[in-house]
Amino acid sequence: MYKPTLDYAQQLDKEDNLAHLRAQFHIPKDAEGNDWLYFTGNSLGLQPKQTQQYIxxxxxxxxxxxxxxxxxxxxxxxxxxxxxxxxxxxxxxxxxxxxxxxxxxxxxxxxxxxxxxxxxxxxxxxxxxxxxxxxxxxxxxxxxxxxxxxxxxxxxxxxxxxxxxxxxxxxxxxxxxxxxxxxxxxxxxxxxxxxxxxxxxxxxxxxxxxxxxxxxxxxxxxxxxxxxxxxxxxxxxxxxxxxxxxxxxxxxxxxxxxxxxxxxxxxxxxxxxxxxxxxxxxxxxxxxxxxxxxxxxxxxxxxxxxxxxxxxxxxxxxxEVGMEALRAKSEKLTGYFEYLINQIDTDRIKIITPSNPKERGCQLSIQVKNADKSLHKKLTENNIITDWREPDVIRCAPVPMYNSFEDVYRMVEILKTLL
The missing domain is CATH 3.40.640.10 (Type I PLP-dependent aspartate aminotransferase-like (Major domain))
Structure with a gap:
């Protein structure tokens, strides 16, 4: 059973056999050098560090x-x-x-x-x-x-x-x-x-x-x-x-x-x-x-x-990693994300992506009642990169190769304050 705490998210990352992959990607950073919370691999994936060497x-x-x-x-x-x-x-x-x-x-x-x-x-x-x-x-x-x-x-x-x-x-x-x-x-x-x-x-x-x-x-x-x-x-x-x-x-x-x-x-x-x-x-x-x-x-x-x-x-x-291992992490990562979203005490939020992990990939589409693109703008101002789709949906894709359970936890915590 999932838990809605930072300690728990960090524990999941320690137990994650694929956690080392994150260090093999360039993670965009803010002006202070902190990693962005990047959830738009469904639009453009991050750059592997070895790409430059290959080119x-x-x-x-x-x-x-x-x-x-x-x-x-x-x-x-x-x-x-x-x-x-x-x-x-x-x-x-x-x-x-x-x-x-x-x-x-x-x-x-x-x-x-x-x-x-x-x-x-x-x-x-x-x-x-x-x-x-x-x-x-x-x-x-x-x-x-x-x-x-x-x-x-x-x-x-x-x-x-x-x-x-x-x-x-x-x-x-x-x-x-x-x-x-x-x-x-x-x-x-x-x-x-x-x-x-x-x-x-x-x-x-x-x-x-x-x-x-x-x-x-x-x-x-x-x-x-x-x-x-x-x-x-x-x-x-x-x-x-x-x-x-x-x-x-x-x-x-x-x-x-x-x-x-x-x-x-x-x-x-x-x-x-x-x-x-x-x-x-x-x-x-x-x-x-x-x-x-x-x-x-x-x-x-x-x-x-x-x-x-x-x-x-x-x-x-x-x-090197294989799709089987990536899918296993993806289902767990997205499951934790879904759990945290559902813990938010509001009737404004609805996940329109199927709840069955076999009927979705790593994307969750979050519908927010009475929201407009200003919510997306506020997320961006907090260094959370998601994708807005009219009229009221935030598309978020925690990618198993480079997103962490802590990423998901921190994103949901900020979303709660914005709502």
Missing amino acids: QQELDDWAKYGVEGHFEARNPWMPYHEFLTNSMAKIVGAKPLEVVVMNTLTTNLHLLMVSFYQPTKTKYKIVIESDAFPSDRYAVQSQLKFHGFDTEEGLIEWKPRKGEELLRIEDLEKIVDEQGDEIALLLIGGVNYYTGQYLDIKRIAEIGHAKNCMVGIDLAHGAGNISPELHDSGVDFAAWCTYKYLNSGPGSLAGLFVHEKHAHNKELPRFAGWWNHNKETRFNMRQPFDVMPGAEGWQLSNPPILSMAAIRASLDMFE
Whole structure:
């Protein structure tokens, strides 16, 4: 049973087998040199201290070798993206064949929809969650429009029930059961950015496939946070960014998953470039296009090495720790956070994130009645970095790699005084 005391929080930190990881990150500090209470790893993860070393290595090799760095660098640039594949595959529960790091999230979603959104005159609609992240909504609307369909008629929203914030899987089942003959694609956020709800990805795939719909998952708020087990889920494709829980730096590259069942289908429509051509004949410039199998077959261009070096620095930490240990700490950390929030003696606060740890990642979305962004501003003035979402929600993500139980305790104590 949790206790609402500083001593107890500090005791939990002493018992935490992952507590040493915090010292491996740069924690932002205030003017007096005190650590910020940083709870926005769901927007931008903190920088691992070893990132600079990884990037410096590539800068040194660029200076030393010039173009020959593609083959002579300590970590040759030519196959550099392959250095990331195995670790990334473990994080999302995929086979190495199914994963590649490339481009940015929405770019990858568009490239994937070129292949997996193949509408007909009668089967063309796309299902998203009603409060999907705006970029997903804009992407699918533009795909509908590109194919000549009305965006309002072609877009179906999976909505929470009246008076509720969370989605119910049976409501998605009803939508697909009733309209599945007109639905070509389900594109769902695996973890909702607003509520923090972790959806049943495997069940979503089963529901969509039962009506011959393609199923894609946006894992922007899931990769490095939950264990989506993408291969076993059976979803057709997924994409995610790496700058949130994967700590790769602002605007860094994204990840892409294509299920093994599509790995060798060369007839899938896709956009082509130099880098998804057969690597064995890539430099024989006059060969006809020969697409590579697996997720690599969706690449277009040679990758930006400096961004990949930052990703590699973070993935090496994940490789050392493992998602199982991170998830175990995350559930305990978020459980303690939830307990402390519920101890606040006020009817103004409500956690809209699911209380079941298996149905959420490390984010808690705290709804505050009669609040506005001034509350967020006051938190910031107290060196607490959270994320405000209109109209009245504070998103807080205690990340198991660098947040402590004491962080959580101190944040809640300050929130109480502000309320």
